Amino acid sequence: MEYALVTGGSRGIGKAICIKLAAMGYNVIINYTANDEEAKKTQVAVIEKGVEGILMKFDVSKMDAVDSSLGKWMEENKDKTITVLINNAGIARDNIMVLMNPEDWHKVMDIAVDGFFYVSRHVVKDMLVKRKGRVVNVVSLSGLKGLPGQTNYSASKGAVIAATKALAQEVGKRGITVNAVAPGFIKTDMTANLPEAQIKAMIPMNRFGEAEEVASVVGFLVSKDASYVTGQVISVNGGLYS
Ligand code: NAP
Numbered sequence: 001m002e003y004a005l006v007t008g009g010s011r012g013i014g015k016a017i018c019i020k021l022a023a024m025g026y027n028v029i030i031n032y033t034a035n036d037e038e039a040k041k042t043q044v045a046v047i048e049k050g051v052e053g054i055l056m057k058f059d060v061s062k063m064d065a066v067d068s069s070l071g072k073w074m075e076e077n078k079d080k081t082i083t084v085l086i087n088n089a090g091i092a093r094d095n096i097m098v099l100m101n102p103e104d105w106h107k108v109m110d111i112a113v114d115g116f117f118y119v120s121r122h123v124v125k126d127m128l129v130k131r132k133g134r135v136v137n138v139v140s141l142s143g144l145k146g147l148p149g150q151t152n153y154s155a156s157k158g159a160v161i162a163a164t165k166a167l168a169q170e171v172g173k174r175g176i177t178v179n180a181v182a183p184g185f186i187k188t189d190m191t192a193n194l195p196e197a198q199i200k201a202m203i204p205m206n207r208f209g210e211a212e213e214v215a216s217v218v219g220f221l222v223s224k225d226a227s228y229v230t231g232q233v234i235s236v237n238g239g240l241y242s
Contacts, residue, residue: 001027001079001080001081002026002027002081002083002084003026003027003028003029003052003054003080003081003082003083003084004018004021004026004027004028004029004082004083004084004085004086004222005028005029005031005056005070005082005084005085005086005119005123006018006021006028006029006030006031006086006088007031007060007086007087007088007089007115007119008031008032008033008060008088008089008090009028009029009030009031009032009039009042009086009088010030010032010035010038010039010041010042011032011035011038011042011188011189012186012188012189012190012211013088013138013183013186013188013211013214013215014030014032014042014086014088014089014138015038015041015042015045015211016210016211016212016214016215017086017088017138017214017215017218017219018030018042018045018046018053019042019045019046019049019215020212020215020216020218020219021084021086021218021219021222022045022046022047022048022049022050022051022053023049024219024222024223025051026051026083026084027051027052027053027054027080028046028051028052028053028054029054029056029073029082030042030043030046030053030054030055030056031056031057031058031060031070031089031119032055032057032089033057033058033059033060033089036057039055039057040055043055056069056070056073057069058070059111060087060089060111060114060115060116060118060119061107061110061111061114061115061118062118063114063118066118066119066122067118067122070119070122070123071122074122074123074126081126081130081132082123082126082127082133083127083130083132083133083134084133084134084135084136084222085119085120085123085124085127085133085134085135085136086135086136086137086138086218087115087116087119087120087135087136087137087138087160088138089111089115090108090111090112090138090140090156091107091108091111091190092108092150092153092190093107093108093152093153094149094150094153095149096148096149097151097152100151100152104152105152108152108153108156109152109155109156109159111156112153112156112157112159112160113156113159113160113163116137116160116163117163120135120167123135124167124171124176127171127174127176128171128174128176131174131175131176132175132176133171133174133175133176133177134176134177134221134222134226135164135167135176135177135178135179136178136179136180136181136218136221136222137160137161137163137164137178137179137180137181138180138181138183138214138218139157139160139161139164139180139181139182139233140153140154140157140182140183141182141183141184141185141235141237141240141241142154142157143156143157143158143159143160143161143182144157144158144161144182144233144235144241145241146158157182160180161180161182161233164178164179164180164231164233165231168230168231169231172230172231177221177226177227177229177230178230178231179221179226179229179230179231179232179233179234180232180233180234181214181217181218181221181233181234181235181236182233182234182235182236182237183209183214183235183236183237184203184209184235184236184237184238184240184241185199185200185203185208185209185237185238185240186208186209186210186211186213186214186236187208187209187210187211188211191208196208202240203237203238203239203240204238204239204240205238205239206238207238208238209236209237209238213236214236217234217236221234
């Protein structure tokens with residue numbers, strides 16, 4: 001029984017990825033940290049595709065929480081295999097760096113970087129044993145280009161890009177691929193308060209992207225068609241940066 005784990009699957013890009021993977025036939029484990037109502041809506045949408053949808057509530061940045069929920073589930077469900085891992089959970093706490101408080105620096109870094117590590121170490125260990133797996137990390141244009149007002153976020157995504165490239169080389173021999181997707185401006189709760197009209201004027205495609213447009217690239221990266229693609233960062237940004 002093959003499962004896909006999507007962190008931050010309750011809303012936005014993660015939700016679209018859950019639905020895409022369900023449509024591809026994966027049973028989906030939907031992780032989230034707070035929003036039970038939205039998580040349940042994602043679960044319903046996943047189940048509607050005819051697969052299993054499991055809610056798994058934990059904060060990816062807390063090692064004990066990851067171990068006692070994900071680690072425990074894996075221990076108790078040895079007949080089930082997580083063959084796809086999407087590290088998507090993330091937050092932004094923007095400010096110019098000299099005014100940024102340490103709490104906002106650490107919160108963003110902890111969720112993106114520590115979260116990647118705490119979750120992936122469980123899942124990739126099992127992938128290595130089974131010699132099968134696909135990992136996709138949702139990073140950002142900020143991690144490639146750097147964006148002012150986002151030194152914390154840019155640093156966190158840059159770190160995950162480097163980790164993607166390193167891990168891809170560690171696990172390639174066992175047939176496991178590790179890639180990243182770097183969205184530009186995508187319409188979700190995260191970007192809801194941005195001045196869209198002003199920003200879209202800078203985007204060659206003259207619009208924000210939809211979460212589904214990110215999910216379709218993730219779908220490709222976990223598919224058989226991407227079997228020889230690893231260690232890559234694929235931008236989904238309407239031509240904003242290349
Ligand atoms: P979003 O709509 O704000 O959704 C964030 C998701 O992450 C929610 O499901 C949330 O769960 C979950 N989450 C937050 N903190 C978590 C934690 N500590 N542990 C587990 N789950 C947590 O954001 P989004 O726009 O879809 O962003 C998804 C990913 O894409 C993020 O990594 C973000 O950095 C990246 N990204 C987004 C954009 C964009 O323009 N939107 C651009 C580039 C990259 P709850 O519902 O429980 O809060």
